Amino acid sequence: MHILLCYGHLLSINIKIFLLLFLITGNIIIYLQIVMDNGLVKVTLSNPGGMVTGVQYNGIENLLEFQNEEENRGYWDLNWGRPEQLHARNYDRIVGTNFTVIVEDSDQVELSFTRTWDSSPEGNHVPLNIDKRYILLRGCPGFYSYGIYGHLEGWPDFNLAETRTVFKLSKDKFHYMAISDTRQRIMPMPEDRATGQPLAYPEAILLTNPINFDLTGEVDDKYQYSCHNKDNGVHGWICSDPLVGFWMITPSNEFRTGGPLRQDLTSHVGPTTLAMFVSEHYSGENVELKFREGEPWKKVFGPVLIYLNSIPGEVDRYDMDPYTILWEDAKEQLNIEVQSWPYSFPTSEDYPYSYQRGTASGRLLVQDRYISEFNISGNAAYVGLASPGEVGSWQSEGKAYQFWTRADAKGYFCIRNIRPGDYNLFAWVPGFVGEYKFDDQLAIKPGSDIRLGFLVYEPPRDGPTLWEIGIPDRSAAEFYVPDPDPNFINKLYVNHPDRFRQYGLWERYADLYPDGDLVYMVGVDDYKNDWFFSQVTRRISDKTYQATTWQIIFELTNINYRGTYKLRLALASAAMAELQVRFNDSTADPSHFTTGLIGTDNTIARHGIHGLSWFYNIDVPGYLLVDGANIIFLTQSRSLSPFQGVMYDYIRFEGVSDD
Ligand SMILES: *[C@@H]1O[C@H](CO)[C@@H](O)[C@H](O)[C@H]1NC(C)=O
Ligand SMILES: *[C@@H]1O[C@H](CO)[C@@H](O)[C@H](O)[C@H]1NC(C)=O
Ligand SMILES: CC(=O)N[C@H]1CO[C@H](CO)[C@@H](O)[C@@H]1O
Numbered sequence: 001m002h003i004l005l006c007y008g009h010l011l012s013i014n015i016k017i018f019l020l021l022f023l024i025t026g027n028i029i030i031y032l033q034i035v036m037d038n039g040l041v042k043v044t045l046s047n048p049g050g051m052v053t054g055v056q057y058n059g060i061e062n063l064l065e066f067q068n069e070e071e072n073r074g075y076w077d078l079n080w081g082r083p084e085q086l087h088a089r090n091y092d093r094i095v096g097t098n099f100t101v102i103v104e105d106s107d108q109v110e111l112s113f114t115r116t117w118d119s120s121p122e123g124n125h126v127p128l129n130i131d132k133r134y135i136l137l138r139g140c141p142g143f144y145s146y147g148i149y150g151h152l153e154g155w156p157d158f159n160l161a162e163t164r165t166v167f168k169l170s171k172d173k174f175h176y177m178a179i180s181d182t183r184q185r186i187m188p189m190p191e192d193r194a195t196g197q198p199l200a201y202p203e204a205i206l207l208t209n210p211i212n213f214d215l216t217g218e219v220d221d222k223y224q225y226s227c228h229n230k231d232n233g234v235h236g237w238i239c240s241d242p243l244v245g246f247w248m249i250t251p252s253n254e255f256r257t258g259g260p261l262r263q264d265l266t267s268h269v270g271p272t273t274l275a276m277f278v279s280e281h282y283s284g285e286n287v288e289l290k291f292r293e294g295e296p297w298k299k300v301f302g303p304v305l306i307y308l309n310s311i312p313g314e315v316d317r318y319d320m321d322p323y324t325i326l327w328e329d330a331k332e333q334l335n336i337e338v339q340s341w342p343y344s345f346p347t348s349e350d351y352p353y354s355y356q357r358g359t360a361s362g363r364l365l366v367q368d369r370y371i372s373e374f375n376i377s378g379n380a381a382y383v384g385l386a387s388p389g390e391v392g393s394w395q396s397e398g399k400a401y402q403f404w405t406r407a408d409a410k411g412y413f414c415i416r417n418i419r420p421g422d423y424n425l426f427a428w429v430p431g432f433v434g435e436y437k438f439d440d441q442l443a444i445k446p447g448s449d450i451r452l453g454f455l456v457y458e459p460p461r462d463g464p465t466l467w468e469i470g471i472p473d474r475s476a477a478e479f480y481v482p483d484p485d486p487n488f489i490n491k492l493y494v495n496h497p498d499r500f501r502q503y504g505l506w507e508r509y510a511d512l513y514p515d516g517d518l519v520y521m522v523g524v525d526d527y528k529n530d531w532f533f534s535q536v537t538r539r540i541s542d543k544t545y546q547a548t549t550w551q552i553i554f555e556l557t558n559i560n561y562r563g564t565y566k567l568r569l570a571l572a573s574a575a576m577a578e579l580q581v582r583f584n585d586s587t588a589d590p591s592h593f594t595t596g597l598i599g600t601d602n603t604i605a606r607h608g609i610h611g612l613s614w615f616y617n618i619d620v621p622g623y624l625l626v627d628g629a630n631i632i633f634l635t636q637s638r639s640l641s642p643f644q645g646v647m648y649d650y651i652r653f654e655g656v657s658d659d
Pocket of ligand 3: 584585630
């Protein structure tokens with residue numbers, strides 16, 4: 001099918017660059033438009049600037065929204081601040097004033113638009129040199145883009161909060177959006193958001209008067225279309241007449257921040273499609289890239305592929321619906337790109353080719369004698385290389401590159417195409433608490449082949465499991481996720497595995513527990529039905545919220561009053577929260593344990609089911625326990641907003657060690 005779809009490849013002609021619309025001032029010629037054309041796609045760029053102003057394909061003059069200003073169709077942008085600016089951000093749409101043709105031959109065109117930092121006070125730009133690149137290959141219906149960001153030693157300090165590349169498509173043409181096999185739908189028009197009713201925050205709109213009447217009464221919110229880095233390889237839009245797909249393909253996660261489970265935006269109403277490189281989404285300010293004491297930095301974001309496809313001939317020839325045909329072809333193209341990563345064609349010296357990279361491999365085993373007397377295979381473990389740091393530090397790391405893989409069922413893993421540099425190896429195994437870190441740093445050099453052999457992870461464990469709630473997998477998805485309020489539905493997520501992506505679920509807590517907070521009876525209740533996915537605040541009036549205290553009741557006999565029991569508490573998210581834990585005394589002051597104020601991942605408001613992962617090991621002296629029924633009180637004490645709270649990942653109560 002793929003070859004059939006892309007039969008246009010055969011028609012490809014040599015690549016041309018046209019320099020159009022020039023001005024002549026004195027003896028200087030200034031080109032205002034640059035066009036790359038390979039016979040399949042024609043990409044028009046502004047000069048100076050290097051904004052993508054037009055994408056011509058399959059008989060459509062411009063897939064981008066031609067009614068937008070030229071600098072508001074296809075661009076790179078960023079949000080940055082000075083250290084002393086606190087939360088203030090400066091928005092910067094990157095204008096590359098220095099245009100250079102880097103490659104122009106019959107197989108490839110590569111263009112560069114650079115902006116050099118202007119150190120004069122009037123410059124007022126982020127202290128970065130930025131090189132935006134565009135590549136067109138022979139026979140490829142699409143184009144690549146990547147960015148090289150550099151901060152030289154001694155330059156001013158700053159924070160980089162967000163950077164991405166954005167494409168705004170023709171709103172008359174693109175109405176169907178696809179981000180995964182099960183997340184595809186006809187989307188609202190941008191006008192519908194203006195005529196609709198804003199909900200608890202500006203991103204969420206109730207569609208009261210949409211152009212497409214069928215969408216009346218649904219909620220639109222771009223955060224409902226977020227995706228894990230590991231699954232965010234391809235997303236985009238389909239035009240139904242003629243049938244054309246516009247896809248953002250990101251073949252590698254190496255340049256993204258925060259590892260495989262970090263989530264970020266994909267495509268959303270506009271119609272807009274994004275490749276997010278740095279952002280705070282689902283993580284908070286600690287994932288901002290902070291540059292201090294004039295430290296030098298350089299990073300390559302991308303390349304990403306803007307891929308176009310279409311259906312030649314009559315649609316009736318296929319036994320699939322046309323949206324599926326285009327989506328399946330886009331996924332196939334993602335596979336091709338992933339197989340070809342790292343690419344051999346980008347010419348920047350900051351982009352290492354395959355032979356300039358290294359490999360690390362080994363086998364991860366888990367040793368937990370309360371589960372097995374033998375080593376357990378690190379089945380499907382996440383194993384990754386990231387900047388040297390503490391356990392978990394990679395969750396908020398984004399200055400350098402990260403390289404992650406999944407181990408096989410026996411725990412064998414192989415991480416390929418690692419850029420040269422110093423790394424720590426981190427791993428975690430679904431089903432086991434905590435995280436593994438290999439003791440030594442790994443120095444990857446071009447051609448390195450590091451074989452680590454057996455690595456044995458001993459997850460935190462003192463005594464036998466007396467009871468547990470949930471599964472340690474860094475997500476709250478296994479808990480009870482309520483149906484949304486029928487007035488605030490996104491129909492895509494009705495009867496959908498991602499039911500947690502509905503708007504307003506935080507309000508459902510008080511509906512379900514009107515008179516008192518959640519009480520969970522160990523051995524009686526089932527966490528799938530009886531443990532609400534998020535410990536949120538309770539609304540008591542329009543703008544007033546109340547802290548909540550959940551209880552876990554469990555029976556205990558033969559208590560070892562001199563021994564120490566252990567509570568393992570893994571959180572899947574925290575937003576301006578403080579979780580206090582008390583044993584059998586709801587008023588103990590101070591509480592037996594508190595997390596202190598933690599988290600700015602904002603996952604409750606953004607339907608994320610998890611943000612950053614937190615893990616606490618709490619000693620429980622036996623004298624706090626009683627023979628018979630015991631109560632653990634979990635108080636989330638911060639309650640200024642509906643979006644404050646925690647999500648639990650897993651809770652385990654361990655008996656006293658039998659050593
Ligand atoms: C313009 O860009 C090219 C290619 O990236 C670079 O080699 C050159 O130094 C730049 N010139 C200026 C004046 O920044
Ligand atoms: C687990 O594997 C390690 C590494 O191969 C080995 O040293 C250890 O003896 C094994 N433990 C058991 C209980 O088999
Ligand atoms: C010290 C303390 O508050 N103990 C309490 C533990 O919980 C039981 C209820 O199961 C109470 O009866 C105890 O007073």
